[in-house]
Amino acid sequence: MAEDTARRLQARPIQVTKAAPATPTQTILLIITLIVVTLYVAADILMPIALAVLLGFVLTPIVSRLERWRLGRVPSVLAVVALLFLAIIGFGAVVGSQLGDLADNLPTYQRNIHTKLESLRSATASAGDRGVLKQATDAFRDLQQELERATAGAPADQPGGRPGGAAGSAPQANPAAPPRRDPVPVRIDQSDSGVFDLVGRVLGPAMTPIATAGMVLVFTIFMLLQREDLRDRLIRLVGSGDLSRTTEAMNDAGERVSRYLLMQVVVNVTYGLPIGVGLWLLGVPNPLLWGLLATVLRFIPFLGPVIASAFPILLSFAVDTGWTLPLLCIALFVAVELFSNNVVEPWLYGSATGLSSLAIIVAAVVWTTLWGPVGLLLATPLTVCLVVLGRHVPQLHFLEVMLGDRPVLPDEAKVYQRLLARDPVEATELAEERLGKCSPVELADGLLLPALSLAEQDRQRGTLNPEGRQAVAEGMTGLLDELTETAAPAEDSPRVLCIGARNNLDEAAAGLLAYLLAGRGLRTDVIPCEAVSTRTIASLGTSGVDAVVLSSLNPSALGHCRRMVRRLRLHFGPRVPILLCLWSAHPESEVPDRAGSETDATLIATGMAGALAKLEELDIGVAGQRDGGVAAAAAAAS
DSSP states (O other): OHHHHHHHHHHGGGOOOOOOOOOOHHHHHHHHHHHHHHHHHTHHHHHHHHHHHHHHHHHHHHHHHHHHTTOOHHHHHHHHHHHHHHHHHHHHHHHHHHHHHHHHTHHHHHHHHHHHHHHHHHHHBOTTSOBHHHHHHHHHHHHHHHHHHHHHTSOSSSGGGOTTSOTTOOOOSOTTSOOOOOOOOOOOOOOOOOHHHHHHHHHHHHHHHHHHHHHHHHHHHHHHHTHHHHHHHHHHHHOTTOHHHHHHHHHHHHHHHHHHHHHHHHHHHHHHHHHHHHHHHHTOSOHHHHHHHHHHHTTSTTHHHHHHHHHHHHHHHHHOSSSHHHHHHHHHHHHHHHHIIIIIHHHHHTTSSOBOHHHHHHHHHHHHHHHTHHHHHHHHHHHHHHHHHHHHOGGGHHHHHHHBOSOSSOHHHHHHHHHHTTOHHHHHHHHHHHHTTSOHHHHIIIIIHHHHHHHHHHHHHTOSOHHHHHHHHHHHHHHHHHHOOOOOOOTTSOEEEEEESSSHHHHHHHHHHHHHHHHTTOEEEEEOGGGGSTTTGGGGOSTTOOEEEEEESOTTOHHHHHHHHHHHHHHHOTTSOEEEEETTSOTTSHHHHHHHHHSOOSEEESSHHHHHHHHHHTTOSOGGGOOTTHHHHHHHHO
16 A cells, blocks of 8 residues: 555656647637527427437337347337337326326315315414404405505606696596596408418417427437447547547446436336325325326426425315325325435436536526426436546546536545645544544555645645645644544653654654554654754754654655754764655655665655554564554555
């Protein structure tokens, strides 16, 4: 583990990628605007195509299975499409029969609603006085009459209702005369209303969805028949120069959308079935209808479950003269919804879509604004395709960052950012969460030390000012104080001086090693670099020190480390071992070998686990308190 961490830390500063030519912001905004306008203007054409593509994702596995059974391409496609429409017709027949049965019982439901309203009005009425609802109704009625009288007393041509006279003069009109009314224009329409005009007015509103369904049917059939040819044309159009990346993107998009749709069907069935059975047990009429509607409407994000629950809950108010049945219906929908959202969906979906929760909400709003209810149905699959494009096309990487569910920052970058923002509380929460899954040594090597290395890299580039460096160092000290749970070590335990080589970030790394040593029962002192200068090193003393550890986050500063080790050697003498820790250096690089030959250090280490192992070689450490993950990591580091 120490080798992997050191390799990662050493590789980060030297990663150089050739930046793509920057696209002007105005050009990007213009392209986005043109795309949005095209989607809105050409919705009548693009919506059927999008629906056909969605059906193609659903039906392609079935068609492929029939083709493998040697049924043939055309018969397989026609059979699948015919079964689809038979299922739609069967669903419509069941829903129609249930709606007819519901309509026959409406008079009974109307009487129950009247009874319930009467009981509600009686409950809100005060003793010996009018009810609250009646008082509110009378108040609105009186207000409406006052407005009508005020409007009738002020003609439109003169303000204040005083036509033709000066302000304050008496009206000249006869009050008993009826008000003058403008003549109503009468137009005689002699156009011939033929049969075709009548058919157009009656069937016109129904022709649009029928035409859309027909276009979807035609597009779906031809996409299933020529899916390989369409795939090749798409590859030739967008990615003939990079077949590997284009193929990977298409496979990723197809797999994600197909898996999402399959899981959505399973979730909807596991949602609609308990709803139907529960309504049947409660005695709500037409439970089959409401179960089917709950299954189908849940394909619509957010609004679908609300619409599916509204109808049976309202019906329960009409069926029962009391309030028990409506409350039980509400409890049923809430319980099934919570179980579906918190148990079924996380278990089945996993990373099926790769979308964040906020991205799903934003996508639903945007696509509904562009394409209406159809856009709400297609929001998630279309956004999945956008995230896949962002993952495989470098120029569109911002789409994956904005819409995807992958963490955009690694944990060590989050810790560094929180420390830099002077918010050690959240950084401590991240460390505690990681500590619940690993040992303290793995926490130090895998999270906290990389966070300090990121700060050191920013310092070397000149992007981290002294105030930020101080915030990171102090925040790391506070974080380690929160994580420390061990008692004070015994007075006779070995004492180790942990010294920062050059700055307060090195001192924070030394404090991290001191935290691990304290957990193993050793006495530790964290010494800043200023205390080891030529003028102040004498104040350290030499008695009672069993080992000295010099901590450096910059593996290229060997010259400074060499001078520090020589100064420490002159002060402590040859009896005190000195361990030089080059935290960001790779153990197999030339840096540790050069440090061993160019400095007077007793041993060289490149990671926290390696440092603990080197100290154990010097018989400094408590073997009985060794962390579970140290042995293997120390063996790898050595």
